[in-house]
Amino acid sequence: MTKLCVSLVEKDTDSMLSAMHSLPPEVDVAEVRLDLMESLDLARVCSGKDRPITVTNRPVRQGGSYEGPEGRRLAVLRQAAALGADYVDVEVEAVGELGELPGQCARIVSHHDFQGTPADLEGILRRILATGPDVAKLAVTARDIAEVPPVLTLMERHAARTPVIALSMGEEGAASRILAAKFGAFLTYASRAQGGEAAPGQITYEEMLGMYRVRELKPGTAVYGVVANPVAHSMSPAIHNAAFEALAMDAVYVPFKVSDPGTFLAGFEPHDLRGLSVTIPHKEAMLDLMDEVDDLAAGIGAVNTVVIDGGRRRGCNTDVSAAVTAIESAVRRAGLEPLASRTVLLIGAGGAARAIAYGLMGKARRLIIANRTVRRAERLAAELDVEFCGLDEMEALSPDVLVNATSVGMWPRVDESPVPAGMLREGTAVFDSVYNPIRTRLLREAEEAGAVVASGLEWFVNQAAAQFELWTGRAAPREVMEEVVRRRLSNA
Numbered sequence: 001m002t003k004l005c006v007s008l009v010e011k012d013t014d015s016m017l018s019a020m021h022s023l024p025p026e027v028d029v030a031e032v033r034l035d036l037m038e039s040l041d042l043a044r045v046c047s048g049k050d051r052p053i054t055v056t057n058r059p060v061r062q063g064g065s066y067e068g069p070e071g072r073r074l075a076v077l078r079q080a081a082a083l084g085a086d087y088v089d090v091e092v093e094a095v096g097e098l099g100e101l102p103g104q105c106a107r108i109v110s111h112h113d114f115q116g117t118p119a120d121l122e123g124i125l126r127r128i129l130a131t132g133p134d135v136a137k138l139a140v141t142a143r144d145i146a147e148v149p150p151v152l153t154l155m156e157r158h159a160a161r162t163p164v165i166a167l168s169m170g171e172e173g174a175a176s177r178i179l180a181a182k183f184g185a186f187l188t189y190a191s192r193a194q195g196g197e198a199a200p201g202q203i204t205y206e207e208m209l210g211m212y213r214v215r216e217l218k219p220g221t222a223v224y225g226v227v228a229n230p231v232a233h234s235m236s237p238a239i240h241n242a243a244f245e246a247l248a249m250d251a252v253y254v255p256f257k258v259s260d261p262g263t264f265l266a267g268f269e270p271h272d273l274r275g276l277s278v279t280i281p282h283k284e285a286m287l288d289l290m291d292e293v294d295d296l297a298a299g300i301g302a303v304n305t306v307v308i309d310g311g312r313r314r315g316c317n318t319d320v321s322a323a324v325t326a327i328e329s330a331v332r333r334a335g336l337e338p339l340a341s342r343t344v345l346l347i348g349a350g351g352a353a354r355a356i357a358y359g360l361m362g363k364a365r366r367l368i369i370a371n372r373t374v375r376r377a378e379r380l381a382a383e384l385d386v387e388f389c390g391l392d393e394m395e396a397l398s399p400d401v402l403v404n405a406t407s408v409g410m411w412p413r414v415d416e417s418p419v420p421a422g423m424l425r426e427g428t429a430v431f432d433s434v435y436n437p438i439r440t441r442l443l444r445e446a447e448e449a450g451a452v453v454a455s456g457l458e459w460f461v462n463q464a465a466a467q468f469e470l471w472t473g474r475a476a477p478r479e480v481m482e483e484v485v486r487r488r489l490s491n492a
């Protein structure tokens, strides 16, 4: 089974030991980064360990901090082995000079590239293997996510014969750390806490264990993920992984930071990729990469969900129906059905407004789009053959249903509202696309005025649940998914 190793980047012996002792038993190995320590009692570190340790004394030339004489550096590694360290990590060009180690200590023979992913990965790994390592380690840097699959497949090819660690550093390489067990890695590294990464792209052990369940992944595990750029703040991995866990499914959901969706798909599809969420800026470009596109996605010109089945890619859109469902729930609760007899004012003309307008088209008696930049409202309204106006004109309207599809009121500018409170009336329905915070100023004031409200949280959870159901064919655990969003927003 692939081990989980937490890299410890402490300054002295006491903090190194207390950091190690704070780790849960599910962390199999602790990496002691000697080169980052300012003071060190190696005997105490080795005698005080509460689990196997790997000792690293990385020189500056391989991305570490050790600047002293090479002989001294290697002598410390030999000493660590004599004192009971379980592994030492030594660079391939230094392994000859290190020589045999005393005791039971195993040698991790490594090569690091902090600049990029070299073309000759196989040649570098062969050079490492030729030294007869106990574990071969290759850590390169992914400049693009398409560089990750070759690293993983190289590891997969060799893992049956020799324990191998092959990983891609950097945010683009996160998938290599999460999916390590799927490709037979000897171990995968994690950080102890955010901000305490020993190498670029490390994920905290709490996320590796809790969110990604890395210890449960295996060669056949189905892979899902979100294709985005940036991807760091996406809540989708937390939501979908919680859903997979709740249904005890052998599946994992990965954040993919993608610049070119085409090369990304080509690289990951052969590795059990079954479904994707797609977000900014790839929703439009994804359309052309599909074997088939459902009517809604084709109509609106945006794919936010990809289903991969039997080698075929199907592009879908769950944004539109998820928003309409949330709006219709408020309309129903306000006793305003049928929507076909009602006037809807939609504020905004960006991506969210476009999805909502598309979904409401033909459903309401009147649909009026208002936007700060009137030209954008005009363009969207013309496309859908509905009405439009500027923000200064909307106060004269008396809509039954008011929909905010602007980012006004979103964190951190939570004191703002897209409409004056005087516009909000009893008996109307008000929907806010904003979900952070869940209870926006608009929704607060609407409730105070006696309106029935629906929040962006409903839209968010509806679209995620619809994606889950398209991918898996199973009912989504909605309460679990909603709870994840609520928890993350309250901790934000």
Ligand code: NAP
Pocket (backbone or CB within 6 Å): 347, 348, 349, 350, 351, 352, 353, 371, 372, 373, 376, 405, 406, 407, 408, 410, 433, 434, 435, 455, 456, 457, 459, 460, 461, 463
């Ligand atoms: P977008 O494409 O950037 O559009 C932003 C819209 O907000 C534009 O209409 C813009 O008007 C307007 N706007 C921005 N600042 C404004 C201000 N100070 N005063 C008046 N109007 C302003 O963004 P988007 O993707 O449509 O997202 C809009 C909101 O919907 C965001 O808060 C997003 O988080 C939320 N959303 C929620 C969900 C969900 O699942 N709940 C899904 C998608 C989006 P101009 O055209 O004049 O710039």
